[in-house]
Amino acid sequence: MGIPELISPRSPRVAAARRLARRNFRGKERRFIAEGPQAVREAAGHRGSDGEPTLLELFATVEAAERYEAIVDAALDAGARVHLADSEVLADVSQTVTPQGLIGVCRFLDSPFDAVIAARPKLVAVLANVRDPGNAGTVLRCADAAGADAVVLTDASVDLYNPKSVRASAGSLFHLPVAVGVPVEQAVQGLRDAGVRILAADGAGEHDLDDELDAGTMGGPTAWVFGNEAWGLPEETRELADAVVRVPIHGKAESLNLATAAAVCLYASARAQRPARDGR
DSSP states (O other), rough: HHHHOOOTTTTHHHHHHHHHHHHHHHHHHHEEEEHHHHHHHHTTTBBOOTSSBBBEEEOOOOOHHHHHHHHHHHOOOOOOOOEOOOOOHHHHOOOOOOOOOOOEEOOOOOOHHHHHHHHHOEEEEEOOOOOOOHHHHHHHHHHHHHTSEEEEEESOOOOTOHHHHHHHTTGGGSSSEEEEEHHHHHHHHHHHHHHHHEEEEOOOOEEEEEHHHTTTTSSOEEEEEEETTTBBBBHHTTSSEEEEOOOOOOSSOOOOOHHHHHHHHHHHHHHHOOOOOOTT
């Protein structure tokens, strides 16, 4: 495969990758870590808006390089520098308890908010003040699965490239445009100007999701605004929306967590936006 010998734990390349665990270094270098075969596979096949490959480097144990030879070949085809490394090096760079033998160093890939608007999206997830990286990555994954056109993280939300966010996205980070650092007022106004209806998801919302679906109001372009895991959406954000919608609780559960509620809302919109098939 043309891969060099085992890289030393003291190599500057290893030290540079290790530093990407810290947000300030990620921002300075505009690089982040993607771990595991799923994320690295997606990264190897991804190119930025400038057409350049996203995956820059790959660290792989000998065992992983043999097991995932197709992924290593894809990384080499993308022009990435591939390094063989022992498990100690992988553990040093990894942010997981049990590294899977593949760690990629990737370029930042977020999209300008103007580009998201210019694409005339039909379904968008807006994360406002979402601070938990696992939740942010999971919502991104749900948005991808529901066929959303983009995800927007406001300026008060977690770092998109936090290792936990990247892992929780399960590769979806590489599938759809994500804009970051957008003030919530700018996000709402920009989407509204593009003809998108703004729905705020809140457990205390005055509109019921089931009623909205029954009334046939969910078929148009829609952006769902999801708030903080602990305290939801502040009143000023709720007031920006065209409607504040609650997911109905039919059982005895007190509430739904953020990612579950996001999945329900996004799939409701996706279903409503699908053209009728076979008379249904």
